[in-house]
Amino acid sequence: MGSFGEMHANLVTRSDEVSIEKECNRSAIEFAVKDLLLGLGEDINREGIRKTPFRVAKAFSEGTRGYRQNVKDIIEGALFPESGLDTNKNGHGGGVGGLVIVRDIDLYSYCESCLLPFQIKCHIGYVPSSQRVVGLSKLPRVAEAFAKRLQEPQRLADEICSSLHQEIRPEGVAIILQCTHIPFPRDSNHKGWVKILVSSGLGVFENKNDEIWSDLFSLLKFRGIDKDKVGVLKCWCPSSKIEASDYSPIMVNAVSSIIKSLGEDPRRKELVETPSRFLKWLMNFQCVSNIDVEMNGYGDSFCNTNGEVKIYSEVSIPFWSQCEHHLLPFYGVVHIGYFLLERCDPVGKSLLQSIVHFYGFKLQVQERLTKQIAETVSQLVGGNVIVVVEASHTCMISRGIEKFGSNTATIAVLGSFSTDLEARTKFLESIPSATSFEGN
Amino acid sequence: MGSFGEMHANLVTRSDEVSIEKECNRSAIEFAVKDLLLGLGEDINREGIRKTPFRVAKAFSEGTRGYRQNVKDIIEGALFPESGLDTNKNGHGGGVGGLVIVRDIDLYSYCESCLLPFQIKCHIGYVPSSQRVVGLSKLPRVAEAFAKRLQEPQRLADEICSSLHQEIRPEGVAIILQCTHIPFPRDSNHKGWVKILVSSGLGVFENKNDEIWSDLFSLLKFRGIDKDKVGVLKCWCPSSKIEASDYSPIMVNAVSSIIKSLGEDPRRKELVETPSRFLKWLMNFQCVSNIDVEMNGYGDSFCNTNGEVKIYSEVSIPFWSQCEHHLLPFYGVVHIGYFLLERCDPVGKSLLQSIVHFYGFKLQVQERLTKQIAETVSQLVGGNVIVVVEASHTCMISRGIEKFGSNTATIAVLGSFSTDLEARTKFLESIPSATSFEGN
Numbered sequence: 001m002g003s004f005g006e007m008h009a010n011l012v013t014r015s016d017e018v019s020i021e022k023e024c025n026r027s028a029i030e031f032a033v034k035d036l037l038l039g040l041g042e043d044i045n046r047e048g049i050r051k052t053p054f055r056v057a058k059a060f061s062e063g064t065r066g067y068r069q070n071v072k073d074i075i076e077g078a079l080f081p082e083s084g085l086d087t088n089k090n091g092h093g094g095g096v097g098g099l100v101i102v103r104d105i106d107l108y109s110y111c112e113s114c115l116l117p118f119q120i121k122c123h124i125g126y127v128p129s130s131q132r133v134v135g136l137s138k139l140p141r142v143a144e145a146f147a148k149r150l151q152e153p154q155r156l157a158d159e160i161c162s163s164l165h166q167e168i169r170p171e172g173v174a175i176i177l178q179c180t181h182i183p184f185p186r187d188s189n190h191k192g193w194v195k196i197l198v199s200s201g202l203g204v205f206e207n208k209n210d211e212i213w214s215d216l217f218s219l220l221k222f223r224g225i226d227k228d229k230v231g232v233l234k235c236w237c238p239s240s241k242i243e244a245s246d247y248s249p250i251m252v253n254a255v256s257s258i259i260k261s262l263g264e265d266p267r268r269k270e271l272v273e274t275p276s277r278f279l280k281w282l283m284n285f286q287c288v289s290n291i292d293v294e295m296n297g298y299g300d301s302f303c304n305t306n307g308e309v310k311i312y313s314e315v316s317i318p319f320w321s322q323c324e325h326h327l328l329p330f331y332g333v334v335h336i337g338y339f340l341l342e343r344c345d346p347v348g349k350s351l352l353q354s355i356v357h358f359y360g361f362k363l364q365v366q367e368r369l370t371k372q373i374a375e376t377v378s379q380l381v382g383g384n385v386i387v388v389v390e391a392s393h394t395c396m397i398s399r400g401i402e403k404f405g406s407n408t409a410t411i412a413v414l415g416s417f418s419t420d421l422e423a424r425t426k427f428l429e430s431i432p433s434a435t436s437f438e439g440n
Numbered sequence: 441m442g443s444f445g446e447m448h449a450n451l452v453t454r455s456d457e458v459s460i461e462k463e464c465n466r467s468a469i470e471f472a473v474k475d476l477l478l479g480l481g482e483d484i485n486r487e488g489i490r491k492t493p494f495r496v497a498k499a500f501s502e503g504t505r506g507y508r509q510n511v512k513d514i515i516e517g518a519l520f521p522e523s524g525l526d527t528n529k530n531g532h533g534g535g536v537g538g539l540v541i542v543r544d545i546d547l548y549s550y551c552e553s554c555l556l557p558f559q560i561k562c563h564i565g566y567v568p569s570s571q572r573v574v575g576l577s578k579l580p581r582v583a584e585a586f587a588k589r590l591q592e593p594q595r596l597a598d599e600i601c602s603s604l605h606q607e608i609r610p611e612g613v614a615i616i617l618q619c620t621h622i623p624f625p626r627d628s629n630h631k632g633w634v635k636i637l638v639s640s641g642l643g644v645f646e647n648k649n650d651e652i653w654s655d656l657f658s659l660l661k662f663r664g665i666d667k668d669k670v671g672v673l674k675c676w677c678p679s680s681k682i683e684a685s686d687y688s689p690i691m692v693n694a695v696s697s698i699i700k701s702l703g704e705d706p707r708r709k710e711l712v713e714t715p716s717r718f719l720k721w722l723m724n725f726q727c728v729s730n731i732d733v734e735m736n737g738y739g740d741s742f743c744n745t746n747g748e749v750k751i752y753s754e755v756s757i758p759f760w761s762q763c764e765h766h767l768l769p770f771y772g773v774v775h776i777g778y779f780l781l782e783r784c785d786p787v788g789k790s791l792l793q794s795i796v797h798f799y800g801f802k803l804q805v806q807e808r809l810t811k812q813i814a815e816t817v818s819q820l821v822g823g824n825v826i827v828v829v830e831a832s833h834t835c836m837i838s839r840g841i842e843k844f845g846s847n848t849a850t851i852a853v854l855g856s857f858s859t860d861l862e863a864r865t866k867f868l869e870s871i872p873s874a875t876s877f878e879g880n
Contacts, residue, residue, distance in 0.1 A: 047521050080765075081487050082807055085815065085854065089823070093852025094811035101849040133807045135765060137836045140843045211861045218868035219828070219849050325520075325575060367522055367573045371534035375525065383529070388659070396577045403580045404844065409541040409659050412533025414525065421651045428658035 025261035029057035032254035039251040041287035066148030075167040078135035095131040112150035113237035115278040121178040127171040157200035172203025239277035285322040313337040324363035332391030337427040339384040374412035384415035465701035469497035472694035479691040481727035506588030515607040518575035535571040552590035553677035555718040561618040567611040593619040597640035612643025679717035725762040753777040764803035772831030777867040779824040814852035824855035
C-alpha cells in the first residue's frame with residue numbers, strides 16, 4: 001500500500017465526510033425498490049412482496065451502518081496500560097512487542113461493483129507499543145465498521161489497517177482477508193465462487209518481506225492461507241466479465257438512487273457502472289410464470305402404468321435464487337428423487353437442471369421453490385417424487401440476526417414418498433454433506 | 441415434554457411477567473461487581489479493572505436481553521401466505537406440510553446453575569400448515585430471545601418450541617440443541633467439555649417415535665447428531681459436582697443481587713444455589729501475586745552456561761482464565777518452547793503446567809498471561825523462550841460483537857528467539873491445529 005501518511009490522510013477525510021454528512025435515506029430506497037420490482041414484472045401489491053421495499057431499505061441500512069460509525073468512538077476507552085517485558089531482557093511481549101492476533105472473524109460486506117454481499121474471513125495482527133494494549137473485541141468491531149459499507153477487498157483491508165494503526169498507535173498492524181464472491185449465472189469465466197486473498201500492513205508490517213510476516217503466517221497456517229497467493233486482483237467481481245444489456249433507465253436510476261441514499265456518491269469512478277452491474281444480476285430473476293415454453297417437447301415422457309420401486313435420483317444440482325422478501329441472493333443445491341414407472345425413461349439431468357433454473361431464476365421463497373420443482377417433476381414421472389433444497393440465505397447472514405454458519409433445508413414429497421418412510425430415508429441418506437454447497 | 445396446553449400456559453405467564461415487570465438494573469449490578477472484585481482481593485481502582493463493573497453490567501444486560509423481548513413482536517408481520525401442493529395430489533410441500541429446517545444456528549446462553557455462558561448449536565424444524573410460512577430469519581431470532589436468559593438446555597428447547605408453535609401455528613415444531621459447557625477446574629468428574637443433546641417437539645413432533653423425526657434426523661446426519669443420544673440430563677452443569685466452600689456473605693449477596701437485577705427471582709429453586717456455584721468458579725481467580733511459593737524447590741534448575749540449539753517444547757497445555765475486563769472466562773492452550781543450556785535438565789511438564797495455572801487462575805488479559813509465563817520460564821532455562829497462547833474469549837462471543845468462530849493468539853519471545861527467525865518458525869510450525877482447544 002502507499003505511504004502511511006498519505007493513505008491515512010485520504011481515509012480520514014473520506015470517513016469523516018461520510019459520518020457527518022449523511023444518514024441512510026430509507027424512504028428514497030423504498031421508492032427505488034418499487035421501481036425495481038415493477039421492472040422485474042412483479043405485482044408490487046402481492047402479499048409476499050408488499051413489504052419488500054420496507055425490508056430492503058432496512059437491510060441496506062443495517063448492512064451499511066459502517067458509514068455512520070466512528071472508529072475513534074469504538075477504540076476510545078479500550079486502550080489498557082500493560083507493561084512489556086523487563087527492559088533489561090532481550091525480547092518482546094505484553095504491552096511492548098509480541099504479536100497479538102485475532103483470527104477467523106466472519107464478516108459480510110457489499111461489493112461496490114455489483115451491490116451483492118460478499119463474505120470475508122478476516123485475520124488481524126498487531127504489535128503493541130508504549131505499554132498499551134487494546135481490548136480484543138475492538139479489533140473485530142473496527143473491521144466490521146469498514147465491512148458494513150460498499151467495499152472492494154483491497155480497500156477494505158487498507159481501511160481497517162490504517163484506522164487501527166491510527167487509533168491504537170502500535171508498532172504495526174497487519175490485515176489478511178479471505179474474500180468470497182457469489183458467481184454470476186451464465187458467467188463462462190467463473191465456474192465457481194470467486195475467492196481472493198488480500199493483505200495490508202503498516203508500521204513493522206510495512207515491508208511484506210519482513211520476518212514479522214513469517215510469524216503471522218505461521219500462526220495462520222491452518223486457515224488455508226498461503227502467503228504466496230496474497231495478491232491484488234483488479235476487477236474481482238464477476239459482474240465485470242459479463243456483457244451488459246440495455247436496461248430500463250428507470251431501473252438504472254433506481255439503483256443510483258439507492259447508492260446515493262446509502263451516503264455514497266454514484267459518480268465515484270468505482271460506482272459509475274454499479275447500477276448496470278447490479279441489474280445484470282437482478283434481471284435474471286424476472287417474473288416469468290409459464291414453464292411450458294421451457295418444457296416444450298419433454299412432456300411426452302409422462303406415463304401412468306404401475307411401476308417398480310428403484311429410486312432414481314439427481315443430487316446436488318446447483319441453483320441461484322433471489323429472496324423475494326429482501327432482494328438478496330439465496331443459493332445452494334437441489335436433490336431430486338423419484339420412482340420411475342415401467343416403460344418410462346429416466347428424466348435427463350439437463351431437463352432437471354432446466355426445471356431447477358426455471359424456478360430458481362425469479363423472486364422466490366425456498367418453500368415455494370421446493371414445491372414447484374416437485375410438482376413439475378411429478379408431471380414427468382407419474383407422481384412419486386421427493387425434492388430437498390439446501391440453501392444459504394444471504395438475508396440471514398448479511399443483516400439482522402447474522403447467523404453465519406446457518407443454512408436451510410426444505411422438503412416436498414409427492415405420491416408414495418409421502419407414505420413410504422423407508423424410501424424417504426434411503427433417499428435422504430444418499431444426499432452428500434451439506435457443506436459442499438457453501439461459498440467457504 | 442408435558443402436554444402442550446399446560447406447558448404453553450406456564451411459559452406465557454413467565455415471559456409476560458418478565459417482559460412487563462423488569463428492566464435490567466445496571467447500577468445494582470455495578471455495585472455487586474465491585475463487591476466481587478474486592479472479595480477477590482483486587483484493587484478496584486487499578487486501571488485494567490476500574491471500568492470492569494460498568495462493562496460487566498453492560499455484558500449481562502446484553503447477554504440477557506431476551507427477558508425484554510417479546511416473541512409475538514418478532515413473528516408478527518413475518519407470516520407469509522404460501523400455497524401448498526395441489527389438494528388433489530397426495531403429498532406435502534410449500535405452505536402445507538413438508539419439513540422446513542434451519543440448521544447450525546450458533547447461540548450463547550447463560551447457565552442458570554453457575555452464571556457462566558454456555559454454547560449452543562441449535563437446529564429448528566417445523567411443518568407449515570394453513571398455507572402459511574414464516575420468514576426464515578425469525579426462527580433464529582426467536583431462539584435467540586430465549587437463549588439470552590438464564591437457562592438450562594431442556595427448558596431452553598421447550599421454550600423455543602412452545603413459543604414457535606404458539607405464534608406460527610404450524611402442524612408441528614421440533615428443536616434440537618447441542619449444548620457445551622466449560623469444564624470447571626479441579627473437577628474430577630468432568631475431564632473435558634460437558635456436552636449434551638436435548639430435543640423438544642410439539643404437534644406432529646409430539647411423539648418421538650413418529651416418522652417425521654426420522655426425516656429430521658436424516659437431514660441433520662452430518663452434524664454429529666445421533667438420535668439415540670438425545671436425552672435429558674439432570675444437573676448437566678459441572679459446578680454441581682464440586683464441593684462448595686464457605687463463601688463471604690457479601691459476595692453471595694452480590695451474586696444474588698446480579699440475578700435479581702436481571703429480572704430473575706433468586707429464590708426460584710433452580711437459582712437458590714447459583715451464587716455459591718458461581719463463586720466456586722470465581723474464587724479460582726483470586727488475586728495472588730507471588731509465584732515463589734509454587735515454584736519453591738524448582739528454582740535451582742536455573743543455569744547460565746553457553747548451550748546448544750535443540751528446541752525443547754511443551755505444546756497444548758490447557759488453561760483457564762478470567763478476563764479482567766468482563767469477568768468472563770477465556771480458555772485455551774499454551775505452547776512453550778525453549779533452548780536448554782548445557783548441563784541443564786529439561787523443565788518437567790508438571791512444572792510448566794503449574795506455571796501456566798498460576799498465571800491463568802487470576803483476573804487476566806491474554807497479553808499479560810503470555811508475557812508472565814515467558815518471564816517465569818525464562819528464569820528456569822536461562823533466557824531463551826518462546827510462548828504462544830491460543831484462546832477463545834467468551835467476552836467476544838457471548839456479548840456485543842458475537843464473532844463465534846474467532847479466537848486469539850499471542851506471542852512473547854525472549855533471548856535468541858527474538859532474533860532467530862528459523863527457530864521461531866520451527867517452533868510455530870510444530871503447534872498443532874488451533875481447533876483442538878475449542879469447546880465445539
